[in-house]
Amino acid sequence: MKERTEILEETFRKLTEEKKYASLRDLMQTLYPADIATILSDMPEKLMPAIFRLLPKDLAAETFVEMESDVKEELIKSFSDTELKAVIDEMYMDDAVDLIEEMPANMVRRILAQADADTRKQINEILKYKDDSAGSVMTTEFVALTPRMTAADAINEIRSTGVDKETINTCYVLDDKYHLLGTVTIRTLILARPNETCESLMTPNAISVNTMDDQETAVQTMSKYNFTSLPVVDAENRMVGIITVDDALDIMEEEATEDISKMAAITPSDKPYLRTGVFETWKNRIPWLLLLMVSGTFTGIVITRFEDALKLVPVLFASVPMLMDTGGNSGSQASVSVIRALSLGELEFKDIFRVIWKEFRVSFLCGLMLAAANYGRLMLLEKVTPLQALTICVTMLCTVVIAKFVGCTLPLLAKKANLDPAVMASPFITTIVDVLSLIIYFQFATMILKV
């Protein structure tokens, strides 16, 4: 992938230097918008808008959509009002809305001023939907058919209107109140006899999502039913748009990145790693580090309280980091498994007892094995009495069981409280488990060793 665009970049640079603009234009017309966007983004800032202007109108809009937001901003600054209008008119509604959401306020005003009244109305309509809702990522351009149209009518309808629609692979049969009756694929229409009606050809009981539904739900629905576009209906059950599968891929990627970031205690960012500035990266990370540092001091308080007991038996003291690490790792295994299952819609809050029972058995098996391995290691390699080794190993078992219990319940409780389960991952679990495992440790030390 990389090499392809790198070779092309060379060619671009040469053609530009030699001012062979006609050839450059011809070359660009054979390329994919995503490739042109990559190449232009790496060009010197002065040349880039000039080369962009060489693109024919439709390719210009498609290329523009593929660019990172900082490059888009640069380009818009260089556009005349007419150029800006041309690009916006060619864009699909969902891309136009994305653009508005990415740009600073003064640019938004300029963009909206250039959009025609109808586009502006539709953009404002979509902007009303909550971030990350199905409504906010849909596009309003889809092929609508009526139940009494024949296959031949439908194909004619697609011929006359299809050029402005984002996809024609699936068409939607609506009644006169815009209620969705069913879906019919272009494949069905082409394979059908010309005089069959849409009503008889369509798949009834169309699956749809509501504008207010989470975008993640929408993507899971598409993935479950293998759709390439998913209808979106409003509160009155009228069809208002579709989500296309290329956006579904982007959403899925974005949601996974978000979950992964939160699990590592980072505020998620849309931007690629190398395009995020140092200050922004710092801003996404520092609040969590501060919060976790403060909660880490609790472990310090607990450890200080039991310090005197520790000093008496050196091996107890040396085992503290291992016990804390194992607890943290066990807990994060459970929490991350549950968080992922929640994200994929495999689990709900009502499964909490099944989850706890499962994790209890797993943690017991894990704890037993770890305790046994540890007992062997201690007796063979360290100078310990059997009772001291027992103290450490019983603590190990209890720590693992408690860590997995905390790890599996917290994300489910967060979900129930409408918080983000992903925030309940490793770092938080670790802090809680650290404190709990230290307390258990010293209880056992007191009970078994009478320290």
Place this chain on the structure above:
Amino acid sequence: MKERTEILEETFRKLTEEKKYASLRDLMQTLYPADIATILSDMPEKLMPAIFRLLPKDLAAETFVEMESDVKEELIKSFSDTELKAVIDEMYMDDAVDLIEEMPANMVRRILAQADADTRKQINEILKYKDDSAGSVMTTEFVALTPRMTAADAINEIRSTGVDKETINTCYVLDDKYHLLGTVTIRTLILARPNETCESLMTPNAISVNTMDDQETAVQTMSKYNFTSLPVVDAENRMVGIITVDDALDIMEEEATEDISKMAAITPSDKPYLRTGVFETWKNRIPWLLLLMVSGTFTGIVITRFEDALKLVPVLFASVPMLMDTGGNSGSQASVSVIRALSLGELEFKDIFRVIWKEFRVSFLCGLMLAAANYGRLMLLEKVTPLQALTICVTMLCTVVIAKFVGCTLPLLAKKANLDPAVMASPFITTIVDVLSLIIYFQFATMILKV
């Protein structure tokens, strides 16, 4: 989603009890295969195969594909050879291959015996490709056109062969040696004048992946170019199959789950959380816990060596968990960011110096802020001398810088060594950073406090 199938389950149960099989069959024909699969999987084992038999042939195959592998296994056991053959004949090639890969060896023999010679040959062809390669997930059914066909010819060709193809939305123009010349969408064909040739209508320079490429590369390519299907070519550049976008969604989900699991030190599993048995879950988690437990003992060794110094100044001792936690968290922030960027193809090994420089600046800012906050806390809330607070805070700064350095370089080095970067996440980084931060801590304690 859940509720929909729950209501239907009730209806299924009633109709079955009352032996109203004709109605049940009619009902099922209005449902989506994914829904039928969900409902049947939750049915009592005795009834399930009987209800499955009510499905018409094509719907039966589609439903079968949507089931979890344990349910598939159960069904196949109940099938007669004729029934098994009917299902396999109706399946797309990629689904047939998935089935073979999921089933135990004795079933595989039975399945292959029922497949016709041509299918068997194609299955074996695909099975040769490495797991997770583009070749292993492709399907061999696609619409091939020749350059000299007109749009009308092409539509006729699709009408006569399209019914057996997994998608007709994008068709592929091949020369007589099966080299891919370009792609033409059904939309273009429908909107074109009937006598235009495929050669003039097609998008040349088709983007394709090689059978040996990673499936992740294939998905990223599809996402980048907004394709709904991606051509796969062999080493001689002949087109052998396509990857469809519904599979791309599955692959993306699977890859994200794999990365997330590895980051939390879990061996990845394909199965949903609640469908993975206790023993299997244990098996996926215990090796990592054992490994990390052993490496955790190193921290214990280090801490014991410096124990005497610690005992002299209680606040130094109490700050150990906080320093270790903050180091671990800082390191995992960096490592997870880099691992995700590697997965999304945003970073390569050659970016290592840019990454280190960026992380150095971020870590310096983070470390400074954490050290300052900590200094304030110590001076206000604890009984410490300024020099003691200084020791702790300088260690904090160094720990954060080192943690982020280790966190960002290890995944890149793993990538370079063809290992999986995701394994280099939090748990490993934590262990390394723990040991390093303790050593630094005691060095500073010796230097500044002369303990």
